[in-house]
Amino acid sequence: MKTMSELKYHYGLKMCIHPSTKQKQIIKMNSDVSRAVYNAMVAIDKELYQLKQVKLPIDMVQDRIKELEQRKKAQNHLANHYYYMNHPYIDSYCRNMAMRSYKAAWNMFRKVHNAGTPNFHKKTYEEKYQTSGTYKNKKPVNMWTGSIRFVDNKHINIPKLGIIRVSGSYRKLLDNKDDIRIGTTTISKNAFGIYYVSMQLGSNTPFVKELSKTNSQVGIDLNTDNFLTTSEGNVVANPRFYRTIKGRLAKAQRKLSRRQVRAKKEGRSLRDSKNYQKQRMVVSKLMNRVRNQRNKFLDEMSITLIKNHDLVVAENLRSKNLLKNHALAMSISDVGWRIFLQKLEYKAELYGKTFVTINPKNTTQTCNKCGHVMGTKDTDKLTLKDRSWTCPVCNTYHIRDINAAKNILDKGLEQLA
Structure with a gap:
């Protein structure tokens, strides 16, 4: 056996x-x-x-x-x-x-x-x-x-x-x-x-049937402003599940903290404190709701991309390093990039499609038409505020995220060649 x-x-x-x-x-x-x-x-x-x-x-x-x-x-x-x-x-x-x-x-x-x-x-x-x-x-x-x-x-x-x-x-x-x-x-x-x-x-036999070929390829740019932007120009809004209940969760957690302090002052065990346990369930329910909403959203987005394209290319983002930026840490944690990339990886293998990740270096700063890299040859580097820009070499107008998604797709094709 x-x-x-x-x-x-x-x-x-x-x-x-x-x-x-x-x-x-x-x-x-x-x-x-x-x-x-x-x-x-x-x-x-x-x-x-x-x-x-x-x-x-x-x-x-x-x-x-x-x-x-x-x-x-x-x-x-x-x-x-x-x-x-x-x-x-x-x-x-x-x-x-x-x-x-x-x-x-x-x-x-x-x-x-x-x-x-x-x-x-x-x-x-x-x-x-x-x-x-x-x-x-x-x-x-x-x-x-x-x-x-x-x-x-x-x-x-x-x-x-x-x-x-x-x-x-x-x-x-x-x-x-x-x-x-x-x-x-x-x-x-x-x-x-x-x-x-x-x-x-x-x-020894497949659990699901492989999906039919679509002869379509796509690059995706993940960001916090929008959840993702594809090389085809499609934009998916960021649902921000955690931010929608942040106020309610903070209020519930403060109430939980007060009940914890009261139980300790009275010498009662937290496991035996009924009011504390009731409030703990309220907090757990809110957090579980956010988790389920995010997981469902990422499942739907990943399977849609895999079904409609033969090749999906994304940046190999290191969320752990990005979380060091305290100004963006909450938004990065809320969006769930790493889980999304993992879902794309295993679903592509399951349904017979191809998913690759590339080095994200200069994907945002590079002009997709002429290859000029901003920040070189006396040109200023793009900042997070620059959502659109014009290439100083070829005068091509770019929407920042769509241009990055096209560069990601090109890098993926070069990597597979």
């Missing part, structure tokens, strides 16, 4: 689930165990690092190092050390996946170096744990036969949780394919109290 990585096509599926009260308790238990295992691995590595700084051959130190290294190797050592992890409601794969997540965090640190080393996971109002689907050799491998499986179009079965009702736009996927394998599965609850299940799906 092939592993998930050996399968040719992969797909991510996220659905809303509706667990019972008992199932919510089991999810919380597994989430707590997952966080405890991860934090135990962090603590073990920190202690090992400190012990290995001792250069003297002290027997007690060496014995402690051996004990910690044995406990680190397998989840059974942790389960034997912490007996509550052997509770019948605890999924054994939950402990194993927590250790894999810890190792993946270290691998990411070694590969990228700016991700940071693994730190302790604090207890929050959110809950999350991962498990993995398994299959028996005698049964066919599909989404109806594993330990994590679909019972019908409205229910799934998850180890320890049993059958749970789900809702989401997944029925077309189930009706069209019968060779889907379910891999890593994440059960989560957000701060607003909504439960989700996310599945990693694998198959």
Whole structure:
């Protein structure tokens, strides 16, 4: 039987689930165990690092190092050390996946170096744990036969949780394919109290059909004034979802802060303070609304570009660097450039289209007709205030963003040539 990585096509599926009260308790238990295992691995590595700084051959130190290294190797050592992890409601794969997540965090640190080393996971109002689907050799491998499986179009079965009702736009996927394998599965609850299940799906056949060719190419210029401008001259307005509720959110957060101060003065726990929890849900609801609006907008924009063009070219923007400009940090965070580029990338691959990113250097300052770069040859460099300009060499009138989008498309074509 092939592993998930050996399968040719992969797909991510996220659905809303509706667990019972008992199932919510089991999810919380597994989430707590997952966080405890991860934090135990962090603590073990920190202690090992400190012990290995001792250069003297002290027997007690060496014995402690051996004990910690044995406990680190397998989840059974942790389960034997912490007996509550052997509770019948605890999924054994939950402990194993927590250790894999810890190792993946270290691998990411070694590969990228700016991700940071693994730190302790604090207890929050959110809950999350991962498990993995398994299959028996005698049964066919599909989404109806594993330990994590679909019972019908409205229910799934998850180890320890049993059958749970789900809702989401997944029925077309189930009706069209019968060779889907379910891999890593994440059960989560957000701060607003909504439960989700996310599945990693694998198959040897495509999940969706490739879109027909349109013989169209487009370059897009992302900015804060407008969300994007295309090389064809189309302009998409910036919806500014966060700014529309900024005042309401600030008022709700001030009220939440006052209730927090009052609860602490009276010596009450925040988790037991009903007024604080009610106001926390109000704040979470507002933030969740902005998140959902932005995600829906970016989904619609990305799929529209992919469907209508064979090639989409964009700037390789580094949002982290741009956020250092405090005057634009709020606008850049609100617009969601990085998420938008990620959506374009995976949707282009999914539907058989091409998406490339280019170096944004001088895309705004260059005349698309003659190639003159502003800021050179005794010409002034364009500023953010200059929304339109005339080339001093060829006297061509440019609208700033459309000219930049055309330069982005030309750079993309050169990169692919």
